[in-house]
Amino acid sequence: MGIVKEKINLLLKLRTELKLKQRINSNRLILPYINSKKQEEINEKKINSSSNSSSVKTVKLAAVLFVIFTVALSGCVDRGQNNTDNQTEGSANEGQNTSTEEYTSGVANVESIEILTLESFPVQIQVIAEGYLPDGCTEIDKIKTEMEGNTFNINITTKRPKEAICTQAIESFTETIPLEVQGLSAGNYTVNVNGVNGSFELAVDNTLDELPDSMPPRQQVITEANNGTTISLEKGETFYLRLKENPTTGYSWQLNLSQGLNKVSEKYYPPESKEGEEPIVGAGGVHLWEIKADSKGYQQVTAIYKRSWENETGTEDKFTLNVEVV
DSSP: OHHHHHHHHHHHHHHHHHHHHHHHHHHHHHHHHHHHHHHHHHHHHHHHHHHHHHHHHHHHHHHHHHHHHHHHHHHHHHHHHHHHHHHHHHHHHHHHHHHTOOEEEEEOEEEEEEEEEESSSSOEEEEEEEEEESSTTOEEEEEEEEEETTEEEEEEEEEEETTOOOOOOOEEEEEEEEEOOTTOOSEEEEEEETTEEEEEEESSOOSGGGSOTTOOTTOOEEOGGGTTOEEEEOTTOEEEEEEEEOGGGTEEEEEEEOTTEEEEEEEEEOOOOOTTSOOOTTOOEEEEEEEEEOSSEEEEEEEEEEETTSOOOSOSEEEEEEEEEO
8 A cells, every 4th residue: 555655646746847837848948939039029018119210200200301492492482572673673674774865866867958938928948857877776856946147057967876786777857947037127148057058038028017907817828829729718718918019020920810800909919129229229028819619619819920911822831720619
């Protein structure tokens, strides 16, 4: 019995030791797994921490880049505004420079002049000056008229930008220059335009005081220049016919009117000399008629320049005016 118990105890001991070894072995297997799991958790935490840290760094970096971009953009806008301001100032300066551009002055080259006597009374005189400019940049600057005695001195000047580059081609010009002749006495007058001379004559004093009081200043005046033409009037209107005449030679205008026209008045205006001067011997004057349209229809004025005691030869000067009365 004692032996059996010892064996049983031995078996139990062996069994207990075996279980203990199994547990130990089991623990050896489990502990590395647990440790690995813990290590994985630690690594994951590190990774997460690293990821979080990277995210924070990325956010910070993005914020820094955004600030830098904003500053740079604001700098560009400022530079753009400055450029715009500079351009505006530059344009203004250019405008100022243009307005203060320097010019070279000169005298226009006048080749010819023509003096026109307008059909009105008082007489109006215009001078047409023609010439040329040396290039495409030169232009007429000023036209100045001065009168000395019986001479009109007209000075035409030019201007040209100093720094301009121009086509070297001659440019022609034509200028119409009115002369102030109202109130002048009868006589011959000279016109000098940059050295080119011309002349005109006032047969009578160029003033309204020499005409009938009933003549309106802007009444229609017909002269030799209207010979062979037609004018139109309303019934009851009047016009003036002014023809040059020199009775000292025995010649005068013999006037004929159709039945629808009526002569209101007529007067001869001899040439008048200036105060203190002798009258001009043999000089001609002007014969002035006031004619009224009494009847509607086509009327006519005819005149022949001849000596009253001589027969008509067909070589005399003649004047014809057709009048349409409406």
